[in-house]
Amino acid sequence: MTMSLVYLASAVGLVQGLKYMGDPTRAKLGNTVAGVSVVVALIAVAWANGNAGTSALSIVLLVGTILIGAVIGKVWSDRVAMTAMPQLVSIFNALGGACAVVLGLNAVYGEGVVNGKFPGVVLILGGIFGGTAFTGSMVAFMKLDGRKLPRPVKAYKHIAQALLLTMSTITVGYLILATGTIPFPTLLLVISITALLYGVFFTLPIGGADMPVLISLLNALTGVATLMAGLLFHDPVMLIGGILVGATGLLLTTQMCTAMNRSLSHVLAGSFRSSRIPTNEVEQDIRSITAVETASLLAFSKQVAVVPGYGMAVAQAQRECFALQEQLRQNGVDLHFIIHPVAGRMPGHMNVLLAEANIPYASVIDMNAVNGKMEYYDAVLVIGANDVVNPSAENDPTSSIYGMPIIRAYKAKQVIVMKRGMAKGYSGVTNTLFDRQNCKVLFGDAKESLEQIITELKRI
Template structure:
């Protein structure tokens, strides 16, 4: 494919990516938007591997086939509940690719310099031939791009691996708070900048390797220091990092499509992270720097006891209720109880009761995750409401049912200034006349924060696996 056709293909692919992002903003156009992205990526890959700057197709094509097969296999077996950690894992691949490409670019530059010195530069091909035509100023700029790509890529790689571990339960979701952690981070950035200056002044690849190791340690520490309550923001922020890493790769390789798509992903991820921070009343800079600051004293002591309720009690409460609000959380997704809650909703509405869903912006550990689950279970769109749309209705709600949620319904966010989630907007279920909490046990949930809701006088605990509990309840609600 000629350079002109490659450029035209990149423009079309960029437009498709933009249409894909725009279409994902609502449920009706989301499926079409996904196809825009698929077609755009297929076109981008085809244009790239058939372009004049790519050789060794005997190696490239089999690797694409193997990667596609592995990706298809993973996508086929992953559960919707595993989507947050899958997204984090995929971000790590982008970061690692940026690191490797940065190393390769530096090695290629050294190879080109040797070829020019020995008079064999006329034998250079592909990326090396392009490098041979660059001016000293352009090569200096490329060194900056390589440094940024390696640094951002390494932070993204290790940070995403930690995020994957926390989201999948392989690592403790609690924040790891080391003494003087912010000073450690600042020292790491300072040393990386010093190494960058040394690299810009002609030092070898050893400086890049040290930068990658240092940035990797920094990424690990930053995300380890962030607690489970803020992990949805972290996943979105890592998405942004991966985009900027891809953009840096694009500048290094002179690939316009990588620059455009990297900028799209980087900017959209940063905007989403900022929106989520506002929705959770979190400080954007504080979250991305590993939780800068903290509470000023101990959390309030919780009094009372958790009172259990059985299936008969829940059925009776629902039979007496006219208005019901259901608040789903990540526990519902883990138990795969969305089908059961959809059937319960259908039966209650058939009895003339008003049933609605209240969705927190980060329910399910990713924005929109819970909405997708409910849509798959055929829950009508028009009864699925955002937190801000329904919070004021709880005082007139007969029964609020919380299923597998903890932090998003925690009154400590409003009542305890020393709570780790103080100030975070939450769904105010405790204002309903009766609250039923479906929960596996008496644990504190993903973030490890105790919830006073479970001890309030109008709250009853419906213990057990969410799906099994709901299925038992369905037997009594015809």
């Protein structure tokens, strides 16, 4: 009875912790509440399952693995650079998925009893979701980390479809046919291996700007795998935890898709809608600007904004952005940062990078809060972003990014785009922003250009 109440408290703590995590002032408390709830549940479950038959070896192994796991987790989380956060989240997610696969197989091969179809289906679904999340997250990690992977070819999509079909057929077959036809352990092993392969082939073709969607989706899959384990072990805390994770992952997935005006099926297919008219060949008349000119322009402004993209993170220019903000403050200029929901490689990635560089939370603004008042900005600096400021998304129905919500940088009095060269954005679409009268391009490495601008500003 006492144990049930402790368990109830832990479940309430999980929900409350997650609720706090959505509030900027209480997010840290929320994380602690959720963490403590999980530890409490863990102690309760260990207490309830320890009995006279429990061997000393089991207890030693339990304490040992938990200690080692906690130390590894702490070391990894301390060492990771904030730019590499998507990689770390992918690795952790992969481990959760792997855990689900091991648990399912162990339950069948170890205890060997599957009473009825319901636990059977739960085990099968756990294997499918866990296995896909495991290898999918590993491939996502390698992509994010810039490892060499085989080039995505069309065949991968067909292989993935075939594997998905195999898994569905086995699951439906299991539901309809008598359970004794194939030994269940063999069936689960086949399903798990198929799911592991599916994870690889389903993730390989997805890339670039679609990463935030993919990571959110893989997170949701692990949640569902945890939910299945909860049903298998009749454990309410695992159930609730799994559902909360699944819901969070799904919600972020849909939000990221909305922010790109892409349907989930398009992202999963790994392709952009093909453009009807090739707009890529148009000659563009580009006006360039020097760092010195940029500095004097900024110095005589009142309101300035920076639109950062993944290119800023690649150039490691976050600290220079902070230095620019500090310098401009001394010149009496107010600098904001405007963030697009899918900037970066995972949801909210840019906010974390700016926070790490000490840029105050108060000067970081969401796209939607500011899009109606862009004309009040005297200058907008676009650093390492491209598609998210391309006006074609609003006014060219033939463009492949048409319909994607963008930051209306073109409405500002002056736009300065910092670029290395004339490479196109992820979508491969010509950026018509450069054709506008109020747009100038500052060529060069973002970090070096920012340093030059700051040096110039000090002289003014």
